[in-house]
């Protein structure tokens with residue numbers, strides 16, 4: 373203490389900022405925390421900004437959501453409308469709908485904030501979708517990041533349900549139709565369906581409770597869990613350190629990039645305002661969910677062109693295109709036309725969650741990976757990803773079959789049949805095409821390494837032959853194009869033991885060997901050039 377006082381006396385009083393920092397360090401240990409973390413290196417690539425888009429749109433959702441809670445009344449009590457929107461004057465409606473009209477027409481900045489909230493939700497989910505694709509196609513989910521992939525997956529699913537509960541709140545004709553859809557799906561569950569529905573709606577649909585219930589789920593429960601998961605997600609990104617693309621000087625044991633402070637923080641701060649600005653500009657220009665033109669919800673009415681928000685479109689597609697099968701058993705009806713889609717719905721999503729574990733089982737690869745794959749170098753994975761996306765989009769076409777029919781003058785039955793057939797056929801075609809494209813790109817890389825880049829310069833040789841001059845690649849480019857590993861498929865191994873006794877090969881072993889062959893067999897990768905090949909061609913014997 374005395375030394376401190378004497379140093380202080382010698383130097384004069386420390387600046388206020390330093391004193392505050394010292395005060396905080398004495399209580400929170402911020403110096404050592406900052407020392408270890410503030411200089412943390414982040415690699416640079418545009419696709420690493422997608423995670424940030426999710427984070428910023430989530431923050432925007434919280435900020436605008438809080439503003440909306442100040443004026444929104446989560447109640448289904450009937451009231452008569454007396455606001456400034458003339459066409460609905462005197463109509464009976466729920467307080468929820470009434471207050472959303474009030475937000476839209478009478479609260480200062482209300483409509484803009486509502487629109488920002490809704491657009492941010494759409495962008496949040498799109499951001500998560502694309503971010504997930506980035507992580508998937510580059511193999512960033514591999515060890516040690518599988519748990520973080522699961523955190524992300526939960527964020528995606530919870531995000532979808534938060535969005536669903538959100539757009540159900542205003543209690544307009546469109547949102548009510550969406551909730552009715554959900555009620556139908558719940559009712560199709562054998563034995564417990566009716567009880568579940570009674571429990572959720574507090575009696576016969578729509579009852580008088582669901583807006584209030586969805587409200588607590590929407591503003592507290594789900595965002596609370598998501599916030600926790602997001603913090604966990606980011607802590608894990610910090611803990612594992614970020615992955616990076618292959619390149620000179622980049623290895624599995626280092627990270628090449630910019631320090632968190634000041635460079636990355638400055639960029640991230642700017643990027644937050646950019647995302648906020650773009651969402652606000654969209655919200656100010658493009659109308660979204662104009663509930664006044666839909667009117668209040670009445671269970672005996674359905675709005676035309678009813679569409680859920682985009683991320684729920686695939687589930688709607690499942691139901692709209694499924695044949696209306698029903699079976700009657702002992703006086704009970706099992707509505708397979710709704711129940712089967714209800715079962716497929718989580719399967720489409722769970723396929724995402726389990727993928728990292730399936731891939732590591734199939735490939736037998738248990739090592740850590742911090743260098744990302746170029747999608748072309750993992751053709752089977754890339755093909756699976758593309759097939760899954762095509763599946764999702766085929767179902768989305770099914771979800772909007774009425775709009776496709778009216779906008780493109782098509783028969784609704786033709787679209788339904790297209791989706792039914794496409795559900796099985798399109799992913800297979802996309803899988804095959806993607807794999808071929810990846811292999812083609814691998815061949816091109818091989819060619820570039822061995823023969824150089826096509827320069828577009830045509831030369832005529834003295835004897836009249838025309839040739840295109842190929843320029844050799846730089847050492848950096850050569851490294852990047854040949855840095856990927858090429859695996860060998862896992863094999864079943866000897867089927868007789870050391871005593872010559874035949875052992876039983878398990879079905880799972882056979883499956884694994886088959887799948888592994890599909891991942892890394894001869895058909896699934898083009899051998900990358902070897903040093904010998906390169907030397908032979910570039911030593912002057914080659915012709916370019």
Ligand code: HEM
Pocket residue numbers: 430433434436437438440441444472475486489490493496531534535537538539540541542590591595598660661
């Ligand atoms: C992941 C986060 C969230 C998503 C995806 C989301 C999505 C939505 C959507 C799509 C709507 C319908 C908006 C409309 O009227 O057109 C909505 C409404 C609403 N949200 Fe959220 N929201 C989220 C978080 C929050 C949070 C954290 C709060 C409050 C703290 C909140 C409060 C509200 C309120 C009060 C409404 C009803 C008012 C209205 O519909 O205009 N939201 N939300």
Ligand code: HEM
Pocket residue numbers: 419420421422423424426427428430500501503504507512513517520521522523524525527528602605609613614615616
């Ligand atoms: C609220 C939603 C989410 C937020 C705020 C978020 C945020 C982030 C951020 C900021 C990063 C680091 C920068 C980057 O790589 O983009 C990251 C990395 C990561 N995210 Fe997300 N993410 C979300 C959803 C998801 C989803 C849906 C998945 C996958 C299902 C996922 C899986 C991952 C993985 C595995 C990493 C590590 C990638 C690497 O080190 O290369 N995240 N996330």
